[in-house]
Amino acid sequence: MRTVLKVVDNSGAKKVMCIQAVKGKKGARLGDTIVASVKEAYPNGKVKKGKVVHGVVVRAAMQRGRCDGSEVKFDDNAVVLVDKQGQPIGTRVFGPVPHELRKKKHVKILSLAKHIA
């Protein structure tokens, strides 16, 4: 809620503000989907300012534990915009993405990413 996240695909938005975590009462973590409102956008893009979109959190400054005892944390909070079915709106993803997306079945985002952390 109210967290401003960076958009790291070429869908046209620059910054979105989280309105709701789609699943879970306690909020969304790395790998979860959120409902967000676009706060800042590029002039010619697929999404415009004020639009309500869904996104997948691909980078979080809060550490996320893995099952082997390791933890991963990034320096910023970033999101990739997706449609209701989970397919990304953009065609490119910038920056590293974590493994956790594989378990959440966001295979398309993983395949678009340049680096998997």
Added chain:
Amino acid sequence: MGSKVLPQALLTIPRQPNQCPTKKLVFSNVLSRRSSPLNSARDSFSRVSSTYVGSIFDPIAVAMKKRAFVVRAESNSESEAEAAEEGGAVAVEEPSEVKAEGEGEAGAEKEATLESEEAKPPRKPRIKLGDIMGILNKNAIEASEKERPVPDIRTGDIVEIKLEVPENRRRLSIYKGIVISRQNAGIHTTIRIRRIIAGIGVEIVFPLYSPNIKEIKVVKHRKVRRARLYYLREKLPRLSTFK
């Protein structure tokens, strides 16, 4: 059956030697009671107790010898519950270890104590409660070191870690970066690696003795004057970049 009589017998035996003169009769009663059920089980026991009943010259000395004898026999041959009453702290904490040892040595020590009534068997070093976690951690680390030796890693080392990820079964993931902290916690000793990947800083915590880690290699070392390099988060990305 014999085991059930013994603890009560122990409790009726007076703890302080001064009480013995007044309770001499009780003492001999107890002994005679004890000898009958033991006859069936352990002949050697009853033989010794009958000699003690006959010769109560010095009640103090006899009481002390009797008590010492009974205590030793108890801790050796009985289970943990009875031994705990006598203050045998060893048996309570490590029941599996002591029970195995106790049963193995019960036969040998019974003969030893009966042959030489005055000589004590060699004392096993007692494992204290506070040492258990340390011992368990040490064993776990030794077991993991046998599989894969872990080099000495300190803050400021630039390391390369080859990790096997269950999801990515085809190829080992390689993580390179500078160690910004090391937390020592026995088997869960961890190191935190920082690196700039594609323009974004990433910090990953790795447990050193994890079986998923296939190789750790120290590539370089940077001179640092701290144990935790958290200041690198505020500095230029250039300082955390490693090719």
